[in-house]
Amino acid sequence: MRFLHPEFLWLAPLVALPILIHLLNRIRYRRVRWAAIDFLLTMERRAVRRARLRQILLMALRMLLLAAALGALLQPVVRGGLAALLGGSRQVAVLLDASASMSATGPGGSAFERGKELVSHTLDALPRGARVAGGWFAHSYVSPFREPLQDRAAVAAVLKDARLTGGHGDVPRALRAAAESLAHGGGGGTIWLLTDLQASGWRADEQGEWQQVREALARAGKPQIIITDLHPGVESNLSVVAVSVAPAVIVENDAPKLTATVELRARGEASAVASLALFLDGRRVDSRTHQFAEPGKADLVFNLPPLKAGPHAGYFELSPDALPGDDRRYFLLHVAARVPVLVVDGAPSSVPFESAADFVKLALQPPEAGAIERSPFAVQAVSLQELAGTDLSKFAAVVVADVPPLPPDAVQRLHDYVTAGGLLLLFPGAHTQIEAWNGEKLAGVPLQPLVEAEGDKQIKLGPVAPVNPVVSQLPAEGLDRVLLAKLFRLKPDAQTTEALIHTERGEPFLVRRQSGRGKVYVFAVSAQPDFSNFPFTPPFLLILHRAIHTHLVEGAAPLALPTFTELRLTMPPGDHLVLTPDGAAVPVMRPPEGDLLFTRTEAAGIYRLVTGSAAPADPGTAPAVAALNPPAQESELERLDAAAINALLPDSSISYLRADGGVESIGQGTEAQSAASTFPLAAIALVFLLGEVLLAWSMGRPSAAGRQE
Numbered sequence: 001m002r003f004l005h006p007e008f009l010w011l012a013p014l015v016a017l018p019i020l021i022h023l024l025n026r027i028r029y030r031r032v033r034w035a036a037i038d039f040l041l042t043m044e045r046r047a048v049r050r051a052r053l054r055q056i057l058l059m060a061l062r063m064l065l066l067a068a069a070l071g072a073l074l075q076p077v078v079r080g081g082l083a084a085l086l087g088g089s090r091q092v093a094v095l096l097d098a099s100a101s102m103s104a105t106g107p108g109g110s111a112f113e114r115g116k117e118l119v120s121h122t123l124d125a126l127p128r129g130a131r132v133a134g135g136w137f138a139h140s141y142v143s144p145f146r147e148p149l150q151d152r153a154a155v156a157a158v159l160k161d162a163r164l165t166g167g168h169g170d171v172p173r174a175l176r177a178a179a180e181s182l183a184h185g186g187g188g189g190t191i192w193l194l195t196d197l198q199a200s201g202w203r204a205d206e207q208g209e210w211q212q213v214r215e216a217l218a219r220a221g222k223p224q225i226i227i228t229d230l231h232p233g234v235e236s237n238l239s240v241v242a243v244s245v246a247p248a249v250i251v252e253n254d255a256p257k258l259t260a261t262v263e264l265r266a267r268g269e270a271s272a273v274a275s276l277a278l279f280l281d282g283r284r285v286d287s288r289t290h291q292f293a294e295p296g297k298a299d300l301v302f303n304l305p306p307l308k309a310g311p312h313a314g315y316f317e318l319s320p321d322a323l324p325g326d327d328r329r330y331f332l333l334h335v336a337a338r339v340p341v342l343v344v345d346g347a348p349s350s351v352p353f354e355s356a357a358d359f360v361k362l363a364l365q366p367p368e369a370g371a372i373e374r375s376p377f378a379v380q381a382v383s384l385q386e387l388a389g390t391d392l393s394k395f396a397a398v399v400v401a402d403v404p405p406l407p408p409d410a411v412q413r414l415h416d417y418v419t420a421g422g423l424l425l426l427f428p429g430a431h432t433q434i435e436a437w438n439g440e441k442l443a444g445v446p447l448q449p450l451v452e453a454e455g456d457k458q459i460k461l462g463p464v465a466p467v468n469p470v471v472s473q474l475p476a477e478g479l480d481r482v483l484l485a486k487l488f489r490l491k492p493d494a495q496t497t498e499a500l501i502h503t504e505r506g507e508p509f510l511v512r513r514q515s516g517r518g519k520v521y522v523f524a525v526s527a528q529p530d531f532s533n534f535p536f537t538p539p540f541l542l543i544l545h546r547a548i549h550t551h552l553v554e555g556a557a558p559l560a561l562p563t564f565t566e567l568r569l570t571m572p573p574g575d576h577l578v579l580t581p582d583g584a585a586v587p588v589m590r591p592p593e594g595d596l597l598f599t600r601t602e603a604a605g606i607y608r609l610v611t612g613s614a615a616p617a618d619p620g621t622a623p624a625v626a627a628l629n630p631p632a633q634e635s636e637l638e639r640l641d642a643a644a645i646n647a648l649l650p651d652s653s654i655s656y657l658r659a660d661g662g663v664e665s666i667g668q669g670t671e672a673q674s675a676a677s678t679f680p681l682a683a684i685a686l687v688f689l690l691g692e693v694l695l696a697w698s699m700g701r702p703s704a705a706g707r708q709e
Contacts, residue, residue: 011070018062061691091148091189092126093178093223094119094134094155095141097230098162099169100604100634101198103325106232112164115194115230122192123156133181136162137174138602147184163582166325166604168631169201172209179216179223187221196231199640200633202648210648217652226655231639234322236266238274239635240329241297243316248553250335251376252309258302260316260329264292265637278302280314282620309337313606313624326635330605330627338378339548342395346402347431348383356401356429356527357381359535363544377548384410392417393570397548401527402429405436414442419516420594423551425544428488429526444513445497445522448489451507458483458532462504470546471500471510474539482539484509484532487524510543521547567598567607567626575613579622581605585615604630 096119102112123132134155135143144158171193178191195201204210217223242261250256262274271294277287288300311334318327341364345357352358365379382390387410392398398417403426406414418424426443434447453459461482464471479501490508492499501510513520525531527540534540569578571590578586582603590596601607608622616622642656 015063015066015070017066018059090129091131091133091182091185093148093181093189093191094123094132094159095174095178095191095193095195096134096136096159096162097138097169097171097174097193097195097201098136098142098165099138099198099201100164100166100325100630101169101201101323101636102196102230103164104196104232104234104323106234106322108232110164111196111230111232115228116159116162118228118230119159119194120156123152123159126152131185133178133185134159135177137170137177138165138167139170139173141174141177143177143181145181147181148189163603164325165602166628166630167602168634169195169198171195171201172204172213175213175225176216179213179220182223183216183220187219188223189221190224190226192226192228194228194230197227197229197639198231198634198636199638200631200636202640202645214649214651217649222652224653224655225649226657227645228657232322234637235268236264236270236272236295236321237323237326237635237637238262238264238272238292238318238321239323239326239632240276240316240318241632241635243329243331245331245333249339249376249549250307250333251339252335252337253306254335255306256304256333258304258331260300260302261297262290262300262318263297263635264295265635266295267637270295274298274300275319276300277317278314279317280304281312285314307333307335309335311335311624313627315606315627323635325604326630328604329629332606332624332627339376339397339552340395341377341379341548342390342392342398343379343381344387344398344400345381345383346400346404346429356427356535357399359527359540360399360401360427360544363535363541387413392422393420395422396552397423397425399425399427399544401427402431403427403437404431405433406440406442411440411442415515418518418520421517423519423521423548425521425523425547427523427525427527429528430530432488434488443520443522444493444515445511445520446491448491450486451489452486453484458485459487460484460504461501461509462506463502465498465500468498468500469550470512470543474501474542477542478538481537482532482534484525484534486531490522490524519551567601569596569598569609569625571596571609572611574611577610577613577615578625579608579610579615579619581607581628583619585610587613601626601628604628 096112096115098112102110102115104111108114119134123134126132129150130152131148131150132152132155133143133145133148135141135145136159142162145155149155175191175193182189182191239262240260241263244259244261246257246259247254258278260276260278262276264270264272264274270292272292274290274292275287276289278285285304286302288302290298290300292298311332313330313332315328315330320327343357343360343364345355347355348357349355353362361379361381364377365375380395384404384406392413398414400414414424424442428437428447432447434449437443438446451459461479461484464474464479466472484503487503487507487509490511492508492511492513497511497513499508499511501508503509507524509524511522513522525534527535529535569588569590573590576588576590578588578598578600580586580600580603582605584600586598586600588596588598598607605628606624607626607628608619609625610616610622642654645654
C-alpha cells in the first residue's frame with residue numbers, strides 16, 4: 001500500500017492518544033478504602049462493569065476516529081487502482097485500449113496484456129453490490145453490454161477474449177459509449193480507462209466530438225474517470241511507414257521494383273540499425289539493413305523477380321523492437337496477363353485502316369515482333385451491334401471510335417460502366433451526328449459544328465494542362481507535329497470538366513470529365529486521317545497509353561490502405577467468405593446492386609475472398625483482395641499529459657494511476673489527483689465521531705436510580 005501524502009505519517013502516534021489519556025487519568029486518583037464505599041460497590045458492581053465497558057468502547061471509538069481521519073489525510077492507494085473502484089462506486093464501466101500502439105512492450109509484457117491482467121484481478125476484488133460493464137476499443141467500442149450488470153464473471157470473460165487490433169484509438173468515442181452505458185444503469189459511478197495515453201487517440205475526428213463527450217458525461221451524472229497509464233516507456237521506435245511499386249501497372253513477366261520507407265522516431269537523440277526483410281507469396285525474398293545515425297526516414301529498394309499474372313500478397317518486416325505493432329507493412333500487387341481494352345468500331349470497314357478503330361487498335365497493340373516490345377494491352381474490337389452482348393466490366397477501358405448515333409440501351413450500359421469506375425474514350429468522326437450526340441448526353445460535353453482550317457493552313461495545338469500526367473510532357477514529345485484540318489467545337493462545362501489540351505486558337509482539343517467513379521475523355525477530332533495527322537504522331541499513342549495507365553493507378557486498390565477502411569469488393573452472386581488476418585471467416589453476400597462494402601477491418605494484414613461457404617484448409621491459397629496496415633499515427637511516441645486531458649474534460653473528476661498502483665502526474669501537466677479511498681475514510685471518521693458523541697452523552701446522563709433519589 002502506498003500513500004498520496006506520506007508526510008502526514010508522523011501523526012500516526014496520535015492514534016494512541018486516547019489510551020495515554022486513560023492511563024494518565026488513572027494515575028490522578030489514589031485509592032482509599034472506606035467501609036461505606038465498599039458497601040456501595042458491592043451493591044453497584046454490575047453497574048460499574050457496564051461503565052468500564054462503555055469507557056473502553058469510548059476509547060476505541062476515539063482511536064478509530066483518529067485513525068480514519070489520519071487515513072483521509074494520507075489517502076492510501078491500493079495496487080491497480082482497486083481503492084478507487086472500491087470507493088463507493090455502485091457501477092463501473094471498464095474501457096480497455098486495443099489500438100495498435102498498445103502492442104508496446106516493456107519488462108512486464110505488452111501494455112495490452114498487462115491491462116487485461118489488471119482488469120481481471122480488479123474485477124474479482126469488487127464488492128458484491130457493484131455492477132460492471134466493460135469492453136475494448138480502438139476506432140470503435142466493442143462490448144455486448146448495454147448497461148452495467150452484477151455478473152462480473154461475464155464481463156471478465158469478454159475482456160479476457162479481447163484482441164489487440166491494428167487500428168488507431170478513438171478515446172472520445174469510447175468515453176461517450178461508456179457514459180451512455182452508465183446512464184442506462186441509472187447514472188453515476190466510475191469510468192475506468194486503461195490506455196497508453198497515445199496522443200493520437202485523443203484527437204477527435206469530427207468537430208465538436210469532445211463537446212458530445214462532455215454532454216454524455218453530464219447525462220450520466222458526471223461519473224468519476226480513472227485513467228490507468230499502461231505505457232511501458234518506449235523511447236524510440238522503428239516502423240515501415242510506406243511502400244511504393246514501379247511500374248504502378250504491372251503485367252505478366254514484369255519485374256517490378258518495391259521501395260519501403262523506414263522511419264526512426266525518438267523522444268530525443270537516438271540511433272538504430274534497421275533490418276528489413278521482404279516476404280512475397282509466403283516466402284522470404286530478400287533483406288536490407290540501414291544504419292540510422294539520428295531520427296529520420298530512409299528508402300530501401302528491392303527488385304522482384306518476373307511475376308506471373310494474378311494477385312501477389314506480401315509484406316515487409318523489421319526486426320522486433322519495443323513497439324512491434326508497426327514492424328510489418330503489408331502490400332498487394334495486381335499482375336495482369338495484359339490490360340484488356342474494348343474498341344467499339346462505329347463505322348466498320350473491310351478496307352484496312354479505313355475505319356478509325358484500326359488506328360486505335362494499332363496504337364494500343366501493335367503487331368508483335370522480336371524487335372518490338374510486348375504490348376501491355378489486349379485489345380478486343382467489336383461492332384456497335386456486338387456491344388450489346390459484351391460484358392463491359394471485364395475491360396479496363398472502352399474506346400468508341402467514330403461515334404455514331406447510339407441506341408438507348410447502349411448509352412445506358414456505357415453510362416453504368418463509367419459510373420462504376422470504368423474509363424471511356426470517345427472519338428467523334430464522319431458518322432457522328434451532333435444532334436444525337438447532344439441528346440444522348442453520354443459524354444457530358446456538347447458538340448457544335450465543325451471548325452475547318454482556312455485553305456492549306458492547318459490548325460496547330462497549343463497549351464496543355466501543366467500538371468496532368470497524361471499530357472504534361474507532350475510539348476517535348478512531338479505535340480507541335482499535330483496538324484488539324486478540321487475539328488468539332490467542344491463546349492465543356494468548366495465546373496464539371498477539365499480541358500487538357502487546347503488549339504493555338506484556344507478551342508478545347510481534349511477534355512476530361514469525372515462521372516461517378518469513372519472518367520470520360522472526349523477528343524475534338526476523329527482517329528481518321530481525314531481530320532488530321534493526329535493518328536500518325538507520337539502524341540496519339542502516348543495519350544491513349546497514359547490515359548489508361550493513369551486511370552488504372554488512380555482507380556486500383558493501393559498497396560497499403562489504413563485500417564478501418566471499408567473494403568469495396570466486386571464479386572459474383574452467391575455465397576462467399578472473407579478470410580481476415582486474425583483467422584476469422586466472415587460469410588458475405590453481394591447485394592442486389594453494386595459492390596459489397598466490408599467493414600470488419602480491425603486487423604492488419606492480408607484479406608482474402610473465398611467462393612462458397614467452406615474455408616480452405618490453407619487460407620494462404622485463397623485469392624487476396626486487400627492489404628491493410630496500422631495507421632501511421634499509431635507509431636508516434638507523443639503522449640498526452642494531465643493538463644491536456646483536464647482541458648478536454650474540465651467538469652469531470654479525473655484520477656491518474658500507474659499500472660503498478662502508484663499515483664503520479666502524467667507528463668508535465670497538473671498535479672495528479674488521488675485515486676485513493678479519501679471519501680469513504682472521511683465518511684467513516686464522521687460516523688465514528690457521531691458514535692463517540694452519542695456514547696459520551698449516554699455516559700453523562702444520570703442513571704435511573706439517581707433520578708429516583
